[in-house]
Amino acid sequence: MLTSKLLGLAVILSLVGPSAAFADPTPGTPGCVIGWSAGQCVYSVEDDGHPPKTSVKTTPGAKKTSETAACVWEGQVVPCRTGDGFFDAASGCYLRPLAGPRSLVSPSKVSDYPAGTKFYECWLILGIDEGKPIVQITPESVNRPPGETQTIDPRVAARRVVESMNFVAPQLGLSPYVQSADRVGIVNVPVWMWVTDPGATTTGPQTKVAALGGVSITATGTVDRIEWSMGEGETVTCKGAGSPFTKAMATGKSLKDMPSSPTCGFRYSKTSHCEKSGKYNVTATAYWTVHWTGGGMQGDIPLDFSRSIPLQIADLRPVLVDPDGGSASPSVGPRGCSG
Numbered sequence: 001m002l003t004s005k006l007l008g009l010a011v012i013l014s015l016v017g018p019s020a021a022f023a024d025p026t027p028g029t030p031g032c033v034i035g036w037s038a039g040q041c042v043y044s045v046e047d048d049g050h051p052p053k054t055s056v057k058t059t060p061g062a063k064k065t066s067e068t069a070a071c072v073w074e075g076q077v078v079p080c081r082t083g084d085g086f087f088d089a090a091s092g093c094y095l096r097p098l099a100g101p102r103s104l105v106s107p108s109k110v111s112d113y114p115a116g117t118k119f120y121e122c123w124l125i126l127g128i129d130e131g132k133p134i135v136q137i138t139p140e141s142v143n144r145p146p147g148e149t150q151t152i153d154p155r156v157a158a159r160r161v162v163e164s165m166n167f168v169a170p171q172l173g174l175s176p177y178v179q180s181a182d183r184v185g186i187v188n189v190p191v192w193m194w195v196t197d198p199g200a201t202t203t204g205p206q207t208k209v210a211a212l213g214g215v216s217i218t219a220t221g222t223v224d225r226i227e228w229s230m231g232e233g234e235t236v237t238c239k240g241a242g243s244p245f246t247k248a249m250a251t252g253k254s255l256k257d258m259p260s261s262p263t264c265g266f267r268y269s270k271t272s273h274c275e276k277s278g279k280y281n282v283t284a285t286a287y288w289t290v291h292w293t294g295g296g297m298q299g300d301i302p303l304d305f306s307r308s309i310p311l312q313i314a315d316l317r318p319v320l321v322d323p324d325g326g327s328a329s330p331s332v333g334p335r336g337c338s339g
Contacts, residue, residue: 069299084123089296093122102141116146152213154295169307170195170202175245187315192261194242217294231280238264274337279310
C-alpha cells in the first residue's frame with residue numbers, strides 16, 4: 001500500500017459552509033486579498049490511487065499556502081474598496097449606503113419601496129488610470145429590493161468549484177521498474193521519472209464552469225511543476241509529466257550507455273542499503289495553481305498533491321572467480337553504515 005498526501009484541499013473543505021451566503025454587499029465587505037493556511041489531508045490508498053473515505057486531518061508543520069483574489073472591472077483589476085465605497089460588479093459602481101432612494105427623474109421616498117429595500121449612492125466607474133478607477137457620482141441611487149437572488153462570496157463559490165474538480169496525486173513511474181524484475185536501481189545509472197497517468201486530474205490542465213449561489217465561476221487548474229524528492233536529500237524539479245522509459249531504450253546497451261531522461265531524471269551516487277527499509281522513499285509533489293474568475297472577481301488558489309513510492313538502489317560489485325571451479329565471491333565485503 002502506498003501513501004498519498006492530498007495537500008491544500010483540507011482548507012477548501014474547512015472554509016466552505018452554508019453560512020457564507022448573503023444578499024447584497026454591505027459596509028464592511030472584506031478586502032479582496034486574503035490568506036488561509038493549508039492543512040494536510042492524508043489518504044491511505046491502494047496502488048490504483050482511489051482513496052477510501054476518510055476524515056480530514058490537520059498535520060502539525062504543514063506547509064502554508066495562500067489564496068489571492070482581486071476585484072475586476074471590464075477585465076482590469078480595481079481596488080475592492082476606496083473612499084467612495086465598496087466595489088459592486090453588478091452595477092459597476094462603488095457603493096455607499098443611503099438612508100433612502102435618490103432620483104432626479106422620479107423622486108420617491110422609502111415608504112414607496114417594499115420593506116427591507118436597500119439604497120446605495122453610486123460612484124460609477126468610467127475608466128482606469130494607472131490602476132486607479134476614475135469615478136463619477138450618478139444622480140440615481142442603486143436600489144436593491146428584498147428577495148433578490150441570494151449571492152455567495154465569489155471566493156467561497158470558487159473554493160466549492162475547486163473542491164469538485166477531483167484533483168488527485170499522480171501515479172509514479174521509475175525506470176528501474178521497467179529494467180529490472182526485482183525493482184532494483186543501480187548507482188550512477190540514469191533513473192527516469194514520469195507520471196504514468198497524465199490527465200486532467202493529475203497533470204492538467206482542467207477547466208470547470210459552474211454557477212453557485214447566483215455566481216458563475218470559471219476555474220482552470222494547471223500544474224506549475226512536479227518536484228521529486230529522491231529520498232537521499234536531493235530534489236529534482238520537472239516542468240511536466242516526464243518522459244516514459246521503455247525496455248526498447250535499454251536493448252543492446254550496457255549500463256554505462258544507458259541514456260538519461262530528456263525531461264526528468266536523476267542519478268544516485270550511493271546505495272540505499274543504509275536506509276531503515278533498505279530503500280529510498282521517492283516522493284513526487286505536483287504543484288497546481290487554479291485561476292478563477294466570476295462575480296466581478298478573480299483569484300488564484302494554490303494546491304499540491306503528493307505520492308510516494310519505495311526504490312531500492314544497489315551498486316555493482318566486481319566478483320572474483322576461482323579458476324579451479326570454486327564458488328564465486330565478491331572482491332570487496334559489504335559496506336557498513338555509519339551513524
